[in-house]
Amino acid sequence: MTHVTESAPRREETPQHPEFEAAVAGGALTSEGPGSQHRYRNLVLGGIGILLFALAMLTSYSSAFGNPTPNNVHLAVAGNADTIVALEQQGSLDLTVVSSEAKARAAVLDREVDGAVVLPPAGENAVVTTYIASGAGRGLGQAVSGIGDSIAQRLKTTSTTTDLAPLPKKDPVGSIEFYAILFAGLGAALGATVFGRILGTVDTSSRFVERSIVLVLYTGALAGLITLWIDTALGAVTVNPGAVFAVLWLTGLAIGGAVTGVAALGGTLAALLTTLALVILGNTSSGGPLGIHLLNDFFQALYYVFPQGDSLDLLRSVQYFDGAAISGPIIRLAIWAVAGILLTLIAMLIRSRKEAATRLKGAGHRNEDFLRATASPASYADLAALDKPAEVTA
Structure with a gap:
């Protein structure tokens, strides 16, 4: 008689090698990789997606800025x-x-x-x-x-x-402020998306605190670099640079926080879609160098939906109007930031309830096994067999 004892499969240790980690992440970064398994199908789908994105960018920006006409001045x-x-x-x-x-x-x-x-x-x-x-x-x-x-x-x-509020000589078109807001928002949105992939889903209070600290530090660094560039290199800051830094930091926190909340609730794909909407519609609805009242009714309505218009108005109020009319933009940007926090907390609550339900279901199955084992005269033997490895006799 040969007795073979089945035991739980041994868990293989993950090799800690850069090559393995790169493969898990989708392939080594030093080459383009072996390519897709369904080459031509994915080639067509990817090409269509890129073309649609380019067409959306062209349509949005040309519709907003192509024929500026006074509207609701x-x-x-x-x-x-x-x-x-x-x-x-x-x-x-x-x-x-x-x-x-x-x-x-x-x-x-x-x-x-x-x-x-x-x-x-x-x-x-x-x-x-x-x-x-x-x-x-x-x-x-x-x-x-x-x-x-x-x-x-x-x-x-x-x-x-x-x-009454002339533009500086080094920014006669007024485009530098628009680009500052554009890249502050884009950098914050992409940063929030990438950090989510690196740090993992926000599913515990400690991870929530960790992500919040990372976002505050990152957007602060982003705002500081943009302020330093437009002030020292371009000479487009007309007031205390600290005020411009504060506006850009608030912009980064509002957009980055919102994207973090969307990612926590809907995943990376939802975060990327939100970023695309911000780029395609949010930047154009801000009015850019032209001003909001040279856009059509559609983009003027979007001005109150996306945060870039409030950020640009806030920056202009600080730069040229001695801080006049800043309360409205600050409140709307704060709403974006708070919405991101609420979405993150809701996602944490949903995951917590799902995990609790899974644990409760697992406990119910274990109780059923226990009752089944104790329902016969051989109950103790059956109960012991639940924890004993199976034996196969050859």
Whole structure:
């Protein structure tokens, strides 16, 4: 008689070699790898995906920036009452009537309006005075200036334009701020996605704290590098660099936190899709160098959905308007950050309940085995057999 005892399969130790770790991660990084198993099918699918992404980028950016037209421009007007009444009857402008030229200027500097037009009384030396703020968007400033010129032509008089928030000489187009926000958001979103793959799913309180610390430190470093570049290399910072750093850091925390929450709930694929939406729709709906009120109604509606518009407005308020009208953008960015935290906590709660249900189900099976073993005269022998390795007699 030969007795062969079956025991639990021995768990093989994972070899701690770089080659093995690279293979687990998808292949060594020093080559392109052996290629896909279904070469041509995946080639077609991958090509279609890239083409659709490129087409989405082209469609979004060309639709937003290709034909800038004044849309929902808000103007303060003061002066000749008859002319103001005529302007209000047109219905093409959003007008706020103020009592004096000083209040019209103040409304522009407080970011209550996009520009102001002071209408003179009828006379030979009448001049239409237009106040713009290029810091709120160069294209928007040019559009407001053009509105003032057209009013002067209707009144058959001359016009003059004063820029109350001019752009710096080293950033005459106002594009550097847009790119700063663009790459702060993109870097935060990609960082949150990559960190999720490296550190693993946030499923415990310790991992939640770990990911939060990593995100705070990373976005701080990202904001610091961007601020250093646009200040020292480009000379585009007009105020204390610390204020610009704070805006970029808040942007990174809001976007990175939101993507972290999405990844915790829906995985890496959901995080990548969120990042694509931010790149394709979020950047364009911010208005870029043009300003939000040169976009169509679709992108103006998206301005309140994605965070880049608030970040850009906040940065412009700090740079050119002495911190005017910053509460709204800060609140909306904070909502994005808090939403990320809530999504992460919800994902942790869902996983915790699933694990508890699995443990309870496993305990139920063990109880059934115990009751089955104790239900016969040979109960003790059966119970002992549950923990004893099986023996095979040859």
